[in-house]
Structure formats: C-alpha cells, structure tokens
Amino acid sequence: MGAVLYRLLYTLVLRRIPPETAHRLAARGVALAGRAGLLRLLGRPDPVLAVDALGLRFPSPLGAAAGVDKDASWYEGLGALGFGAVEVGTVTPLPQEGNPRPRVARLTADRALQNSMGFPNPGADAVARRLAGRRPGPTVVGVNVGRSKAATAEQAAEDYRATVRRLAPHADYLVLNVSSPNTPGLRDLQAVAPLRGIVAAVREALAELGLDRPVLVKIAPDLADEDVDAVADLALELTLAGIVATNTTVVRTGLRSPGVPLAGGVSGAPLKARSLAVLRRLRARAGDRLVLVSVGGVESAGDVWERLEAGATLVQAYTGFVYGGPGWPRRVNRELARRLRAATPPAGVEPASRA
Numbered sequence: 001m002g003a004v005l006y007r008l009l010y011t012l013v014l015r016r017i018p019p020e021t022a023h024r025l026a027a028r029g030v031a032l033a034g035r036a037g038l039l040r041l042l043g044r045p046d047p048v049l050a051v052d053a054l055g056l057r058f059p060s061p062l063g064a065a066a067g068v069d070k071d072a073s074w075y076e077g078l079g080a081l082g083f084g085a086v087e088v089g090t091v092t093p094l095p096q097e098g099n100p101r102p103r104v105a106r107l108t109a110d111r112a113l114q115n116s117m118g119f120p121n122p123g124a125d126a127v128a129r130r131l132a133g134r135r136p137g138p139t140v141v142g143v144n145v146g147r148s149k150a151a152t153a154e155q156a157a158e159d160y161r162a163t164v165r166r167l168a169p170h171a172d173y174l175v176l177n178v179s180s181p182n183t184p185g186l187r188d189l190q191a192v193a194p195l196r197g198i199v200a201a202v203r204e205a206l207a208e209l210g211l212d213r214p215v216l217v218k219i220a221p222d223l224a225d226e227d228v229d230a231v232a233d234l235a236l237e238l239t240l241a242g243i244v245a246t247n248t249t250v251v252r253t254g255l256r257s258p259g260v261p262l263a264g265g266v267s268g269a270p271l272k273a274r275s276l277a278v279l280r281r282l283r284a285r286a287g288d289r290l291v292l293v294s295v296g297g298v299e300s301a302g303d304v305w306e307r308l309e310a311g312a313t314l315v316q317a318y319t320g321f322v323y324g325g326p327g328w329p330r331r332v333n334r335e336l337a338r339r340l341r342a343a344t345p346p347a348g349v350e351p352a353s354r355a
C-alpha cells in the first residue's frame, strides 16, 4: 500500500520538481516527523537482521549510502525508516558550495540518477556540532570524508587528517572517499602511493585523539580489475577495516534515458552488475579479512540478499531509496527477515555473527 501511494506521489508531484529540491523536502519532512516522535511508531527492524561488524551492532545490514545525508541533518530519521546505518557526508574540512545547479538528474527509464554535486557540505565543524547532539539509539553513524575541491594532490592527506580530527569523536566508523568523479583528481588518490599517505595521516589524527575507529576506503566501479586487487592488497597490508564498493560510474554505455548530461556519475540499476563484480573480486582477493560494504544498484531485498551471499557484510543504497520512497527500507527489511528466518540456522547458532 505504501509503495502504491509513494508511486502516486512520485508521479503527480515529486517527478515535476527538481531532484535536489525533492530530496531537501523529504529530508525536512522525515527530520520533522522524527522530532515529533511519529517515526517511533514504525518500530525497529526485526532482531534477526542484526549484524555484528566493525566492533558495532548494526540493526539491519541495509544502510543509507553517503550523499543521502550530506550534512547530518536527518540521520536519526533515516534510522527510524529502517536503515541500520547512515554514512553521513561526504564532509570536507571547510564548507563548500559544490558545483553549479542543476547537478542531479533523474534517468527514470534506467532506474538511475546522475549527479555532479562536487561535495556541497557545511564543513567539518558544523557536522561535528550536529553529530555531538546525537541521541543514544541503535542506528550506526559513519562519516565519509573527502578532499576539498581547492586542495592540491599534495594537500589531500592534510584535508583528510583535518576532517578526521574534527569528526572522529562523533563517528562510529570512518570512510575515506577517494572515488567520487565530481572532484577533479580525487580518483587518482586510489593509487597505492597517495592512499598510503592518506591512511597514515588519518591514523596519526586518531592516535593524537587517542581514539580507535574502523577506517574503510570507498572505491570507484571504474577501476581496472588489477587496481581493485591492488586496493584490496593495500587495505590488508595497512590493516584497514574494510572497503566500500562502489561509488558512481562515469561509464554511459547502455543508458536508455534521453539527454543524459555528460558530466557526473551514474548510480542505480546500470551500476548493479559492475558493483556486484567488484564485490566478488574483493571477496576472492581478501577472503574474510576485510569487511566489504556493497553499494551500487541495490533495488530490492533480493539484491541485498545477493550481495550478502556474494560476500558483503553490509549493503548500502541511495538510488533504490529515492525511487522506492520512505517505506522502502522497511519493505526491504521485512522481506530480508522473512528470507533469513526461512534459512535460520539450527538453535544455538548466533544469527548476528554473520560478519
């Protein structure tokens, strides 16, 4: 019923307003409903869905991908909608406007989005203040950290260090984003040498704070297979906690939507096959020594299930949520719980130990 209503709302209203405006309205609405206590009525995810990973307990393997809550303004509401985790950000040390609008397009015929946002965000201080007011609750909150548009390649490590220093106290885990296509030069940081420098700087910041936080790295789907292997090897060598795979793609082949803008990254259904292939490659390379967070083209509980079977510990979505509406995380959770219960291991086996 919720799905039908949302489709009607989407067709009659949301489709007619710019995607970024619709997103902002949704964020405000959910945040307000959360503050009014209305979302508590939705209930928590079925306990069978809990996943223990990164030293944390996730109420569901399904999380909101980076970009959904760029400024830490509605992570609590997103948790109430059924997401087990919210990856806030991408955050840079200072506030950034991002690229000129319009910078998000709906590719409806492809069940996809294209964005060239360029990390608009209020900066590390503002995000830290918002996260400092976080109320105790089961939703895991990660922070995704990026390089400022203005920083040179040499300044990149300092950028990550500064943001981590400010935000680590408020984050359950940290993701180093070196894979968005909308900050020029950012994806070059996926090469082994720069990545090594960034991880060292972030580790120093954590050591200065006396904090231990799981650190993951987020990679692009457009890396060659050997480069995916190289990142996995480096993550193992540096004992990173895991890899988030993948970000949006710059590949345009096979899209059916008319007038696809040239700039920006494509997300959603067109990304599904490559994201799954990268996950399988990472799992084959790293075994169970890394936590793999699979993201890209997840549209249903069946997709989440497929990622878990392919070796993901956690799964995230952005575009599937936009097209599925506010009831989507709960629908996915319900179906996942049904499948898990049908496949429940014998009594005595702890179901939350899938990590």
Ligand SMILES: Cc1cc2nc3c(=O)[nH]c(=O)nc-3n(C[C@H](O)[C@H](O)[C@H](O)COP(=O)(O)O)c2cc1C
Pocket (backbone or CB within 6 Å): 065, 066, 067, 068, 070, 089, 090, 104, 113, 114, 115, 117, 119, 144, 177, 180, 218, 246, 247, 248, 266, 267, 268, 269, 271, 295, 296, 297, 298, 316, 317, 318, 319, 320
């Ligand atoms: C509008 C938009 C903004 C995004 N912003 C970010 C971001 O700030 N940082 C980031 O790491 N990924 C960002 N992403 C990428 C998503 O986190 C995700 O990796 C990608 O969209 C693939 O997942 P999906 O197919 O479920 O959307 C953004 C995606 C979209 C569509």
